[in-house]
Amino acid sequence: AQTVTQSQPEMSVQEAETVTLSCTYDTSENNYYLFWYKQPPSRQMILVIRQEAYKQQNATENRFSVNFQKAAKSFSLKISDSQLGDTAMYFCAFGLTGGGNKLTFGTGTQLKVEL
Amino acid sequence: GAGVSQSPRYKVAKRGQDVALRCDPISGHVSLFWYQQALGQGPEFLTYFQNEAQLDKSGLPSDRFFAERPEGSVSTLKIQRTQQEDSAVYLCASSLIGTDYGYTFGSGTRLTVV
Numbered sequence: 001a002q003t004v005t006q007s008q009p010e011m012s013v014q015e016a017e018t019v020t021l022s023c024t025y026d027t028s029e030n031n032y033y034l035f036w037y038k039q040p041p042s043r044q045m046i047l048v049i050r051q052e053a054y055k056q057q058n059a060t061e062n063r064f065s066v067n068f069q070k071a072a073k074s075f076s077l078k079i080s081d082s083q084l085g086d087t088a089m090y091f092c093a094f095g096l097t098g099g100g101n102k103l104t105f106g107t108g109t110q111l112k113v114e115l
Numbered sequence: 116g117a118g119v120s121q122s123p124r125y126k127v128a129k130r131g132q133d134v135a136l137r138c139d140p141i142s143g144h145v146s147l148f149w150y151q152q153a154l155g156q157g158p159e160f161l162t163y164f165q166n167e168a169q170l171d172k173s174g175l176p177s178d179r180f181f182a183e184r185p186e187g188s189v190s191t192l193k194i195q196r197t198q199q200e201d202s203a204v205y206l207c208a209s210s211l212i213g214t215d216y217g218y219t220f221g222s223g224t225r226l227t228v229v
Contacts, residue, residue: 033216043204045220091157095216101146102171103216105157
């Protein structure tokens with residue numbers, strides 16, 4: 001079974017600053033995906049960024065980038081130039097390749113961006 | 116439709132009542148998933164459909180939980196004899212087949228059992 005751990009229940013950052021959210025996972029599999037999802041108060045889960053485990057290059061999406069360390073089973077999210085709209089719960093998630101596409105989520109980090 | 120639609124948005128049930136939660140996926144999306152999200156937790160997988168076939172129901176917590184998708188589009192999650200521990204947000208997601216994890220989530224139904 002796979003597990004995902006997010007050890008930071010809450011974080012805050014000043015607007016325009018950079019923040020890093022941590023995630024570790026445990027699996028014995030070699031082929032998988034990792035994800036960061038954002039969940040605002042509307043409750044809809046929104047995909048922020050995804051990483052295929054076979055790719056060594058870290059994924060980036062505009063202000064969002066990841067630091068993927070496969071050997072350490074670590075997958076952190078960096079948000080640059082933080083904006084008020086980034087305030088939300090952030091979930092790290094794991095999915096096996098071809099594994100019915102079901103996701104295993106962490107417990108989340110509540111990020112607050114302050115003026 | 117443009118997105119995944121779930122109804123009702125909020126549901127309050129008395130303990131012991133049966134409830135039915137509806138998910139209307141994006142048109143053409145073959146895969147459909149249900150997740151349960153308890154307060155302060157991440158979503159947990161309940162069940163997975165490919166068209167009308169329920170291929171994985173390993174996450175359903177008890178035989179009081181039942182899901183169906185009879186025509187391969189709209190899905191209903193039914194909970195019989197609700198209990199307080201069933202209180203949670205129930206999220207539905209859909210995707211095209213062959214797009215690994217190309218999920219679109221709905222906004223969920225918040226179920227409160229009193």
